[in-house]
Amino acid sequence: MSKIYQICLLQPREFLQSEGERNVIKEINYMPDVSVNFEINGELYHVVSTYERAGMIGVRPFQYNEEVEEDLYEDNLTCPYCGYEDEDSFELSDEGETSCGRCGSEMEYERVVEVHYTSTPKKKNEVIKI
Numbered sequence: 102m103s104k105i106y107q108i109c110l111l112q113p114r115e116f117l118q119s120e121g122e123r124n125v126i127k128e129i130n131y132m133p134d135v136s137v138n139f140e141i142n143g144e145l146y147h148v149v150s151t152y153e154r155a156g157m158i159g160v161r162p163f164q165y166n167e168e169v170e171e172d173l174y175e176d177n178l179t180c181p182y183c184g185y186e187d188e189d190s191f192e193l194s195d196e197g198e199t200s201c202g203r204c205g206s207e208m209e210y211e212r213v214v215e216v217h218y219t220s221t222p223k224k225k226n227e228v229i230k231i
């Protein structure tokens with residue numbers, strides 16, 4: 102009999118670090134790669150971590166946008182496929198390719214830096230009345 106792996110629903114910020122009580126939503130007979138997506142009972146789940154020894158697969162739910170956003174321009178890097186906003190975008194290099202932390206889809210990005218100027222008064226030029 103092949104080994105059974107339990108797909109466990111993780112809480113936000115939770116990772117598979119111990120063999121504790123888990124919310125098992127499905128069992129399968131192989132260990133998937135981290136970052137694949139499953140559809141289980143009509144819901145989408147992203148594999149965020151695996152724990153081979155315990156036979157556990159940690160997943161988080163997500164949803165794809167109905168339409169892919171073509172050119173997003175947001176304060177943080179935002180996934181065109183699921184809308185996930187990466188609040189650690191500042192850690193990325195100025196441009197390149199990355200994958201979404203929530204749905205695993207790949208995207209290209211470029212950091213747009215806006216330039217602003219500040220000014221403070223120093224000396225007002227005098228007017229000579231003639």
Ligand SMILES: [Zn+2]
Pocket residue numbers: 180181182183184185201202203204205206
């Ligand atoms: Zn995404």
